[in-house]
Amino acid sequence: MADTYKVTVNGQHHLTVDPSQPTTLLEVMEEAGLEPHYHCRDGFCGACRVQLVKGEVSYITDPLAFIRPGDCLACCCTPISDIEIQQ
Amino acid sequence: MRYSTFNKNPVNPLHEPMFFGNSVNVARYDQQKHAIFEKLIEKQISFFWRPEEVDVSRDRVDFQGLTESEKHIFISNLKYQTLLDSVQGRSPNIAFLPIVSIPELETWVETWSFFETIHSRSYTHILRNLFTDPSDVFEDIVINTEIQKRASDISKYYDDLIFYTQLWQTQGEGEWEVRGKKYTVNQRELKKRLFLCVNSVNALEAIRFYVSFACTFAFAERDLMEGNSKIIRLIARDENLHLVSTQQIINLWQYGKDDPEMQEIAEELREDARDIFMSAVAQEKEWAHYLFRNGSMIGLNEEILCQYVEYIANMRMEAIGFDAPFEQRSNPLPWMNKYLVSDNVQVAPQEAEITSYLVGQIDSEVSAEDLGDFEL
Ligand code: FES
Ligand SMILES: [Fe+2]
Ligand SMILES: [Fe+2]
Numbered sequence: 001m002a003d004t005y006k007v008t009v010n011g012q013h014h015l016t017v018d019p020s021q022p023t024t025l026l027e028v029m030e031e032a033g034l035e036p037h038y039h040c041r042d043g044f045c046g047a048c049r050v051q052l053v054k055g056e057v058s059y060i061t062d063p064l065a066f067i068r069p070g071d072c073l074a075c076c077c078t079p080i081s082d083i084e085i086q087q
Numbered sequence: 088m089r090y091s092t093f094n095k096n097p098v099n100p101l102h103e104p105m106f107f108g109n110s111v112n113v114a115r116y117d118q119q120k121h122a123i124f125e126k127l128i129e130k131q132i133s134f135f136w137r138p139e140e141v142d143v144s145r146d147r148v149d150f151q152g153l154t155e156s157e158k159h160i161f162i163s164n165l166k167y168q169t170l171l172d173s174v175q176g177r178s179p180n181i182a183f184l185p186i187v188s189i190p191e192l193e194t195w196v197e198t199w200s201f202f203e204t205i206h207s208r209s210y211t212h213i214l215r216n217l218f219t220d221p222s223d224v225f226e227d228i229v230i231n232t233e234i235q236k237r238a239s240d241i242s243k244y245y246d247d248l249i250f251y252t253q254l255w256q257t258q259g260e261g262e263w264e265v266r267g268k269k270y271t272v273n274q275r276e277l278k279k280r281l282f283l284c285v286n287s288v289n290a291l292e293a294i295r296f297y298v299s300f301a302c303t304f305a306f307a308e309r310d311l312m313e314g315n316s317k318i319i320r321l322i323a324r325d326e327n328l329h330l331v332s333t334q335q336i337i338n339l340w341q342y343g344k345d346d347p348e349m350q351e352i353a354e355e356l357r358e359d360a361r362d363i364f365m366s367a368v369a370q371e372k373e374w375a376h377y378l379f380r381n382g383s384m385i386g387l388n389e390e391i392l393c394q395y396v397e398y399i400a401n402m403r404m405e406a407i408g409f410d411a412p413f414e415q416r417s418n419p420l421p422w423m424n425k426y427l428v429s430d431n432v433q434v435a436p437q438e439a440e441i442t443s444y445l446v447g448q449i450d451s452e453v454s455a456e457d458l459g460d461f462e463l
Contacts, residue, residue: 038424040324041428042429044328045328045330046334046402046406066331066339068408
């Protein structure tokens, strides 16, 4: 397991995630001041959907919203590799 | 095909499509074709709440202090929501239950509709507290032209599907004349009507509530009408779940994970589905215009509300495979989000008592000492 994973947002913001911390992708984006979209923060509304351009995430909460291929739900997933997302 | 409440043919629901397959016989959930609907049922039931648990008594005083234009905004929104939930409390049952063919979806539809009836009952709870006799408000819903315009668009796709289903159930496939009008009934036509109906319900729950939600939460931001706002938060949480269910259905069709003919129809009627959404957006903007015709309220005006409708519409349309049609990419009402967060994650102490269903917990915490003076 890498020490940290890199998260690239819209090709311009570069964030780091510590996989030993139970933080969601949404929280990582918020901490970086990015104002990501969200409503429920619990995987059932789909408002936090972002495009996962590269890399992999794993779900901490079982999502109820449909995840279209190439998307992920930021409020309930965490990166498990370096990732690139678009929002 | 005549509907039977208990289909006596052995069918394997794991091989049935969501709709228009063999009708459901045994209500079993140990195995699921689409497990998502069982998960939605569980989630929805975990959200159970009763309007009477929310104390709305302070709202009456707040209401007296509102300006006339604010009263118009508040009451008009309640009327519109009452209409939406009147439709939603019955229509999924009447339209979808006769044609659904897997048990987990059948039960989801019933669970969903049941929660809409809780929403309807909550409007009575709110209005009874504000008015000694709320009849005028309820009676206006069927005669108010602004509400009527919306009512016909909301109900027409349901009504059409229901009518075609009834023809199919009683006459079967074929060309039928009813009161001088010809109807062609076959599987394809039925499925097209189903597709349009599900898209219209999706648009309804995706955006139609959000103009009134925004007004409610704008009052709450000023510490006004907070009982009402607590109820609307619970409703908004349920609505998100309902929305996700129709998004699931539409996506399962589009990705060919259910009935292959529905995948074809989803392609064929893609533009019609987009039009349904776009006209719902236009109507919501008109509604915002109507609300603010006598003046706006602090924190909100027509323009910003329309931007919010566009922001939400972008999000909702992308969820079912459309490109975002509007420029509005950032949230023009950032404070809305705090009212839309599910309470499982963020619980403000004063709200804890209303949002979780505590009856079971209370019962199990009664100890022998509590009953000390109690004699049989
Ligand atoms: S915020 Fe609702 S699914 Fe992520
Ligand atoms: Fe509702
Ligand atoms: Fe609903």
